Amino acid sequence: MVHRYHVCAVALVGALLGLLVLSPAAALASAPLYHNQPAPATPFPTPSPLASATPTASVSATPFPTPPPLQSVTPSASASATQFPTPSPISSGTPVPTPPGSPTLMPANCxxxxxxGGFEWDGDWQLGWDPLSPFYNSNAAFVVSGARSMAQGAVGQAPVTTPAYSSIxxxxxxxxxxxSAAITFWYYPMSNAAAGGLNRQELxxxxxxxxxxxxAILWQVTENGQQWIQHPSxxxxxxxxxxxxxxxNARNAGDGTWTGMYLDDVSLLACGPAVVTLTPTAVVLPVTVPANGGNTGTGGEHIVVTPSAGETVISVSPSTTTSGDVPIAPTASHGETNDQPRSESPSFFDRLGGNLxxxxxxxxxxxxxxxxxxxxxxxxxxxxxxxxHDAQDTYDGSQGA
Incomplete structure (x- = not known):
């Protein structure tokens, strides 16, 4: 009997060990599971209302001062429509610079x-250290566009007795x-020297x-036009x-003559292959719809409808349904925070796979x-x-008898 109890005890211990290993799965089997279910949001506590201060009788609100009414200004009959100041003529006898034309827009592929290039700030150009050093000019009479230009050489038209360069x-x-690549610029030349000598403007x-x-010497002249000229590209x-x-450079030979120029709007365009601009074209396709709005009947006639340009076409494919089979339109999902994923009833093995x-x-x-x-x-x-053992005991007993 004792041995049988031992056998039962060992079997029971083995079963208990197996159950202990599977106990987490058994515990999870009783709990509902939601796939991809986020934890419910903890509601924010309702703030307690602020205590309102009871105004005392001695405190009174100070009213804001009433602004004075605006005065209407009646224009006089002698006022002209254009309010821009008229530039005064230059009294020195120097010809007024010819105003340049409208700026040319740069192509998209350049x-x-x-x-x-307009010399609007100090920088990007290296100015030479010469007896007639170039400088940034802010005199509007010698500016093509913007607020400044570059002055080179004897722009003051004073005799130069020392050979000098004035370069940038x-x-x-x-x-x-x-x-392709090309350079263009505006210049305002001035000189009283003869052409062909060492007094010149050059690029x-x-x-x-x-x-x-x-x-390469791209440009070399001795000019006294004293007006703005746009050099060809x-x-x-x-x-x-x-x-x-x-x-x-504006160079002076130092022979008592003077040569100089103003420079503005220098541009060097490098252009690549032409950019092809594609204009989208609307393609209108014919739509086949039933002649009677979805109920084809016995004839099954259809009408081909070709919408005009600009119309929006919604194509609906009708399906044959019975009175008991009503199609249900899907519900659009809204963006609220309480829109939770659909819950499911998983099996025991799904719970094991999802948690163990x-x-x-x-x-x-x-x-x-x-x-x-x-x-x-x-x-x-x-x-x-x-x-x-029982058989041996029986045999030993029989032999002793």
Missing amino acids: IDLIRN RQDVTLPAWAT ILLDPLAFDETV INLDDYIGRTLSVYF DTTAVLIGLGVAAFLIVLGIVWWFRRRDSRES
Whole structure:
């Protein structure tokens, strides 16, 4: 009897160990599960109302002063419509600069490589250290656009007795992707020297990577027009891909004459392939709809409708339904915070898979099964051993008798 109790105890212990391994799954099986269900938002506590202060009889509100009424201004009959001041003529006898035309818009496939081409701020240009140093001019009479221009040489028209340069320069790199490049500028020349000498206004390309070697003389004149002139565009296609210095200079030979100029709106455009602008075109497709609004009847006639441009067409595909089979339109989901995902009733294995690792569950089941089988084997072996002992005792008793 004692051995049988031992067998039962071992089997019971094995079963209990298996149940202990699976106890988390059994505990979770009784609780409802919501897939992807976020935790409910904790409502904010309702703020307690603020205590209102009881006004005392001695405190009175001070009214704001009433603003005085606005006075209407009646224009006089002699007032003119244009209020811009009329510029006074220059008394020195110098011709008034010719106002330039409207600025040309830069094409979409081009970039301007010159920085501060209007000389509106101090920078981007290197000014030469010469007896007649160039300077930024703010006299509006010698400005094409904006507020400033560049003055070079003897702009004061005083005799120059010392040879002098008056130069500015800026380094630029013409990009290799460009298909064309050109430079243009406005200048206001002045000189009393004869043409062909060392007194001149000029534009030169230098190579900053080769000790400022002269690459090309693009423009060299001795002019006294004393008015703004826009120089025609100078082609620079041969220099695409190179780094060059754009060099403007007003030179005086020092022979008692004077030469100078004002410079403004310098621009060097590098342009790439033309940009193709695609204009979207509306495509109107014919729509086939039933002749009687969805009930095709026996004939099944359809009408082909071609909407005109600008109309919105909604295509509806009718389906055959019976009186008991009414299609239900889906409900649009709104953006409220209490719109929760749909809850489901998962199975026991879904709960296990959602809350326990599958490997842990399999290990628990294997341990429980192993212990149960071990207990059963042990019980059978103990039973056989008990029967052998009983048979031996019976045999020994019979021999003693």
